Amino acid sequence: MAAAPPAGYSRLQIRLHWAVVALVVLQYALHDGVASAFDRGMEAGALTLSAPAVGHFVAGSAIFLLAAWRLLLRQERGAPAPPAEDPPWQRGLARSTHAAMYALMLGLPVTGGVAWAMASEGASTAHEVMRALLLLAIVLHVAGAIYGQVVQKTGAIDRMRRPVD
Ligand code: HEM
Numbered sequence: 658m659a660a661a662p663p664a665g666y667s668r669l670q671i672r673l674h675w676a677v678v679a680l681v682v683l684q685y686a687l688h689d690g691v692a693s694a695f696d697r698g699m700e701a702g703a704l705t706l707s708a709p710a711v712g713h714f715v716a717g718s719a720i721f722l723l724a725a726w727r728l729l730l731r732q733e734r735g736a737p738a739p740p741a742e743d744p745p746w747q748r749g750l751a752r753s754t755h756a757a758m759y760a761l762m763l764g765l766p767v768t769g770g771v772a773w774a775m776a777s778e779g780a781s782t783a784h785e786v787m788r789a790l791l792l793l794a795i796v797l798h799v800a801g802a803i804y805g806q807v808v809q810k811t812g813a814i815d816r817m818r819r820p821v822d
């Protein structure tokens with residue numbers, strides 16, 4: 658973390674945030690192909706790649722790499738302090754939600770990769786639990802962003818739209 662927190666997110670931090678949002682939406686929207694390839698393969702006793710499965714692995718691996726890049730940027734440059742109006746409980750909740758989302762963006766690709774590479778039901782279950790947790794965190798995160806923007810009027814969403822380089 659930088660000595661003094663920056664006044665806002667950088668252009669790169671903002672681009673990475675929205676690129677990852679698009680990829681995560683794709684992972685949830687196009688889930689059928691990889692799930693059926695996995696189920697078919699587990700039944701047949703041999704997993705065979707399909708185009709949707711490859712797409713899922715490529716997008717998921719990109720999420721892993723971009724999330725790791727974001728964490729490095731966060732380490733080097735830092736993240737802006739939360740809006741001054743936010744009470745301590747809200748800061749704590751936002752911080753924990755962000756931490757959980759980073760952990761899940763790294764953990765999902767690992768469990769998914771292990772599920773496929775080792776034909777592991779256990780890793781597949783872990784992948785399933787993490788998917789549910791990530792969805793929950795996203796709902797909370799988006800609700801918090803809208804609450805900040807609309808109710809508290811702290812310009813919460815603008816923080817992820819207007820770069821401060
Ligand atoms: C953040 C990244 C990821 C997200 C949000 C995600 C999400 C999902 C979703 C929504 C499904 C559909 C399950 C269903 O409809 O039953 C799924 C299944 C699957 N994913 Fe991922 N995935 C991610 C990364 C990966 C990666 C990188 C791999 C492998 C390299 C992978 C391997 C699998 C496999 C093998 C399945 C089918 C078996 C199962 O349901 O566990 N995933 N994933």
Ligand code: HEM
Nearest residue numbers: 677678681682731736755758759795799802813814816817
């Ligand atoms: C796939 C869905 C999403 C994921 C995984 C995600 C993840 C994250 C993470 C990890 C951070 C913390 C950044 C940091 O400080 O290092 C963050 C910040 C932020 N996100 Fe998201 N996000 C998602 C969707 C959204 C959406 C849809 C919105 C808008 C409604 C949004 C608005 C914001 C804002 C405004 C911040 C800055 C928070 C602040 O410091 O005030 N995010 N997001």
